[in-house]
Amino acid sequence: MDKKEHELxxxxxxxxxxxxxxxxxxxxxxxxxxxxxxxGKQLPTVRGLAVxxxxxxxxxxxxxxxxEFRGLVTTQHGTGSFISDIEMNMSDVxxxxxxxxxxxxxxxxxxxxxxxxxxxxTYLTDxxxxxxx
Amino acid sequence: MDKKEHELxxxxxxxxxxxxxxxxxxxxxxxxxxxxxxxGKQLPTVRGLAVxxxxxxxxxxxxxxxxEFRGLVTTQHGTGSFISDIEMNMSDVxxxxxxxxxxxxxxxxxxxxxxxxxxxxTYLTDxxxxxxx
Amino acid sequence: MDKKEHELxxxxxxxxxxxxxxxxxxxxxxxxxxxxxxxGKQLPTVRGLAVxxxxxxxxxxxxxxxxEFRGLVTTQHGTGSFISDIEMNMSDVxxxxxxxxxxxxxxxxxxxxxxxxxxxxTYLTDxxxxxxx
Amino acid sequence: MDKKEHELxxxxxxxxxxxxxxxxxxxxxxxxxxxxxxxGKQLPTVRGLAVxxxxxxxxxxxxxxxxEFRGLVTTQHGTGSFISDIEMNMSDVxxxxxxxxxxxxxxxxxxxxxxxxxxxxTYLTDxxxxxxx
DNA sequence: GTGGTCTAGACCACC
DNA sequence: GTGGTCTAGACCACG
Numbered sequence: 001m002d003k004k005e006h007e008l009x010x011x012x013x014x015x016x017x018x019x020x021x022x023x024x025x026x027x028x029x030x031x032x033x034x035x036x037x038x039x040g041k042q043l044p045t046v047r048g049l050a051v052x053x054x055x056x057x058x059x060x061x062x063x064x065x066x067x068e069f070r071g072l073v074t075t076q077h078g079t080g081s082f083i084s085d086i087e088m089n090m091s092d093v094x095x096x097x098x099x100x101x102x103x104x105x106x107x108x109x110x111x112x113x114x115x116x117x118x119x120x121x122t123y124l125t126d127x128x129x130x131x132x133x
Numbered sequence: 134m135d136k137k138e139h140e141l142x143x144x145x146x147x148x149x150x151x152x153x154x155x156x157x158x159x160x161x162x163x164x165x166x167x168x169x170x171x172x173g174k175q176l177p178t179v180r181g182l183a184v185x186x187x188x189x190x191x192x193x194x195x196x197x198x199x200x201e202f203r204g205l206v207t208t209q210h211g212t213g214s215f216i217s218d219i220e221m222n223m224s225d226v227x228x229x230x231x232x233x234x235x236x237x238x239x240x241x242x243x244x245x246x247x248x249x250x251x252x253x254x255t256y257l258t259d260x261x262x263x264x265x266x
Numbered sequence: 267m268d269k270k271e272h273e274l275x276x277x278x279x280x281x282x283x284x285x286x287x288x289x290x291x292x293x294x295x296x297x298x299x300x301x302x303x304x305x306g307k308q309l310p311t312v313r314g315l316a317v318x319x320x321x322x323x324x325x326x327x328x329x330x331x332x333x334e335f336r337g338l339v340t341t342q343h344g345t346g347s348f349i350s351d352i353e354m355n356m357s358d359v360x361x362x363x364x365x366x367x368x369x370x371x372x373x374x375x376x377x378x379x380x381x382x383x384x385x386x387x388t389y390l391t392d393x394x395x396x397x398x399x
Numbered sequence: 400m401d402k403k404e405h406e407l408x409x410x411x412x413x414x415x416x417x418x419x420x421x422x423x424x425x426x427x428x429x430x431x432x433x434x435x436x437x438x439g440k441q442l443p444t445v446r447g448l449a450v451x452x453x454x455x456x457x458x459x460x461x462x463x464x465x466x467e468f469r470g471l472v473t474t475q476h477g478t479g480s481f482i483s484d485i486e487m488n489m490s491d492v493x494x495x496x497x498x499x500x501x502x503x504x505x506x507x508x509x510x511x512x513x514x515x516x517x518x519x520x521t522y523l524t525d526x527x528x529x530x531x532x
Numbered sequence: 533g534t535g536g537t538c539t540a541g542a543c544c545a546c547c
Numbered sequence: 548g549t550g551g552t553c554t555a556g557a558c559c560a561c562g
Contacts, residue, residue, distance in 0.1 A: 019553085020552080030242065031245075045535085047533095047534085056556095058537095058553075061535075061536075061537095062552090062553095064535085065536095070246070072245065072246060076535085077562080078533080078534045078535065079535080080535080081534095086247050091366065093362040095247070096359040097359055097364075098363075099248055099252060100360055102239075102242065102243055108149060108150045108151060109235065111149065111151060112159065113231060113232075114162060114166075117257055120236060120257060121257050123233065123236050153547075154546080189546095191547065285538085286537080295511040300507070311548085312551095313550090321538080323540095323550095324540090324552095325537085328537090330550085337512075338512060341551095342546090343546050344546035344549045345546080345549060346550080347549095352512055361513070364512055365512070365514055365518060369519060369523060374415060377415065377425075378425070379497060379501070380428060380494075381501075384527070386498075386502060386519075387523050389499065389502050390502060391520065393502065393503075397516065419562070455562045456562095
């Protein structure tokens with residue numbers, strides 16, 4: 001078994017209309033969500049990732065900054081950026097605030113498709129049972 | 134007891150983060166989808182709607198143009214804009230698919246922050262009341 | 267009495283060692299704190315302020331972005347940036363989170379001078395009485 | 400009951416946001432200020448301290464160099480670094496002035512977000528316990 | 533080597 | 548006109 005089969009592999013789609021820095025954020029969030037990136041693990045360096053993705057280093061910086069703001073990532077100057085342990089580093093209040101921002105962003109997104117908060121709640125309730133199986 | 138007495142009541146929310154022209158598009162789409170606007174019916178004039186909504190006429194123009202591009206609306210120069218008879222609306226099934234994709238993506242995202250579906254539902258329920266104010 | 271005697275007058279000190287964008291943030295915060303900027307008032311445009319301060323527009327963008335993240339400022343694409351009504355737009359949870367971030371930043375700052383949280387609490391308690399006079 | 404049994408115990412907090420070399424400087428300054436380190440006493444060797452703190456030797460070098468620049472420390476090539484007899488430490492009065500300036504500035508800042516001195520005190524008291532863990 | 537800040541200037545989206 | 552994103556590349560701070 002190759003321990004590296006599920007490493008962090010970010011892919012930028014220039015045609016998606018989604019800003020590059022957001023694509024980076026989303027894919028790092030997903031990597032954490034599905035366990036490919038674990039607490040304490042170092043993220044690619046800013047410059048390294050920029051070269052990989054063929055984007056400007058500043059674009060990566062911006063993505064990392066936003067992740068740090070949200071508490072998902074910790075940056076140590078001169079050392080690198082790491083996945084932080086949110087549960088440990090954030091108070092309940094802070095976690096609630098992150099949830100709030102994420103949900104509001106999502107609501108804004110779905111309403112641009114004409115869906116309502118009601119629709120999501122209904123869907124999620126069903127989804128929850130589905131997962132619970 | 135006429136359920137259609139308010140045929141087309143568009144409301145712009147400047148704080149939603151959704152572009153004005155999109156808000157107009159969405160609400161016209163929804164009006165068509167739920168039967169408040171029917172094929173052949175005339176839309177408000179660009180200037181009239183702009184005054185109503187207190188937005189720049191160009192914003193309304195843009196919304197109508199995009200609707201025309203999608204085939205939902207036909208513009209007759211010098212006469213006005215009308216709902217065209219092309220069936221461009223998403224079916225319920227399609228809408229459900231889109232919702233599903235969006236919500237699952239979001240659930241994946243928030244789980245990277247250690248939140249659960251339960252957390253979202255709770256938050257949304259509160260949020261819904263807050264908006265309802 | 268000239269109504270404009272106390273307008274927003276931002277001054278960048280290139281020798282202070284404080285990043286320009288932080289200097290902008292701090293001075294806008296102060297302007298709001300002392301009433302020179304009020305809720306709903308429009309901030310200088312990004313480009314306008316950049317020219318005024320003789321800094322790059324991106325530097326102003328960054329300052330405004332951070333203020334928006336903190337909830338002090340609301341940006342409307344294509345229209346401008348405005349002082350937002352924090353009390354209205356933020357939930358208790360969100361306000362608590364902003365407080366948390368501000369205080370933690372301050373603690374980090376003062377500990378670089380060798381002061382402790384204890385020192386601040388002591389000072390603030392005295393200060394509070396002083397103000398209360 | 401020797402109060403000085405732990406003459407110089409430096410602790411690096413990687414999460415504080417304060418540069419390592421500053422943390423070293425501050426703790427040496429404080430050790431001098433409260434009498435744990437006296438004039439003429441030898442500081443730990445660069446390499447020894449680097450190993451102790453698990454930091455890069457260059458980081459210790461930098462801290463010592465800055466202390467030497469300030470006159471607090473004298474380095475004798477091939478022999479070691481020593482506390483010099485120049486009185487560079489802030490008096491209590493000076494420290495109080497600095498604290499005052501910092502705190503008042505911060506109070507002004509947070510008031511732009513609608514927070515009160517009371518809010519900070521409450522938060523700090525909680526925070527203090529949290530850190531104390 | 534790492535990340536942080538800033539500039540100059542381009543191009544896009546929204547009003 | 549407004550703000551938003553991105554690039555190219557420089558210089559600084561930290562380890």
